[in-house]
Amino acid sequence: MIRLVDGVPAESLPLADRAIQFGDGVFRTLSIRDGGIPFWQRQMAKLAHDAAAIGIVAPPADVWLDDLRAHSPESATVKLMLTRGESARGYVVPADCQPHRITQITPLPPPVERGAGVTIRICETRASWQPRLAGIKHLNRLENVLARSEWTDLAIFDGLLLDRDGDVIEGSMSNVLLLEDGALLTPTLDGGGVAGVMRDVAFAAATGLGWQTGEARISLSRLLQAERVWLCNSLIGLVPVARLAEQSWSAHPADLTLTMQIAALAAKETQWLV
Template sequence: MRLLNGQPQDVISMADRAFQFGDGVFRTLRCEGGQIEFWQRHYARLQQDCAALGINCPAEAVLLEDLRIITPVDAAIKIIITRGETIRGYGTSDFLTPNRITQCAALPNYPKDLHQQGANVRVCSTKASWQPALAGVKHLNRLENVLARREWQDPSIFEGLMLDRDGWVIEGVMSNVLVLCDTHLFTPKLDQSGVNGVMCEVAFDAALQHGFAVEKRALTLDDVKKADAVWLTNSLVGLLPVANICDRNFMPHPAQALLSKAVNHLRQLEKFTIVESPDMPKG
């Protein structure tokens, strides 16, 4: 089901700037059993990203009403906010009316043993572009990611690692990257490019609960290959260990169980109920 500004709709005007320029932002959320994971964090990021582009973010109550209309139970939810409609040209007005799109799809059917076996990762030749004004923002122009994902068809490869023009590790095509060295958990510093993902933030909070030091810093590919453990994170796959990068095999690490348990605990604490289930405990 798809909604456009709260109404069932499968089409949008060709004058919309999302269609013309990729002028908008989006978030992807996981809903399971009628409960959306980390809703407050996602909405906060949506507000930040809209502000970065100068788009008026819809009120939280408006988006929640959209979600209640589509009544997701088990679904991958995508919320898109566009700047609105213009006839032509890059110029915009501060008085444009944003369009909001809410849609549901089935949750990805990942292999059952993926989190036990870990993911195989390649390094992409497509570079993450340098643009500090958009760094961290989950904007609609994802052409770099599209080109990077076209680089492989091998189903045994789960993800591709993207570097910037100087060779610094930025992110996965569809994920953020976490690197464990001793008791320090690092993720690339995304002040020049890349997307700040909610699950990476959750994983940092989980690591702090177990006494790990966390830091955003510049990382090279060698830093990643020399790490004790590496994880990928996004809202749908959660915290996924990496099994192989560039012929470097990673053995299962004891931190995996600790972090996974802490992430799951936060997941339970920060679920937002959209659809009441008859099996859901009351109160």
């Protein structure tokens, strides 16, 4: 693993950093494949948006890119974290707080064995309701940790988090997509959840295919009646769901169609390190 803090190799953060004290910051997780970063500009736009939403000014994209180019990994998982910086105990943000950028470079995970799809479950942990943080990928991910701790069965790929009303919000590590009457839908994230880059990419791909797209309140019963269900994030790409509880889905022509359209977008939207 390569760890950088403000572009310098480091193995620790100051204990006064607000990321340690409060989870005060934002992050993105992305991949490097064959020396290129798919959807780099989208990732940077999301990072800057999320940082601004909680009052942190993100460094320019080229600063992050220089950190990565200094090590030029051919293939890797990259986690970019932006903390608010250091402060004394207490929630008040000092006027002179200086953000820290953290870059972690690790090997890519093994590819997902997609086949006809993966098995998922419903989590008992509920997604929290906080409109001001809705969609933001902030550093306080405790509810995701609790949700993922609910199972040890390796056959379970991910778990779905429902909100206080019982509607589907997201997976513990993924966004949710479903095919309904020829339209690609995803849960509305106006009260919680993370709006991932691949969620946006899938919508762009579907639009390119001439499909209708939209956000909607997705009850569990509505999800179970969908023609097809997928999970997505920047590391796993688009993964079809084969089973949830007693409901099962078979391979669908849209699996390949949507995956190929996403790959075509990636080819156009890759930032090369060299």
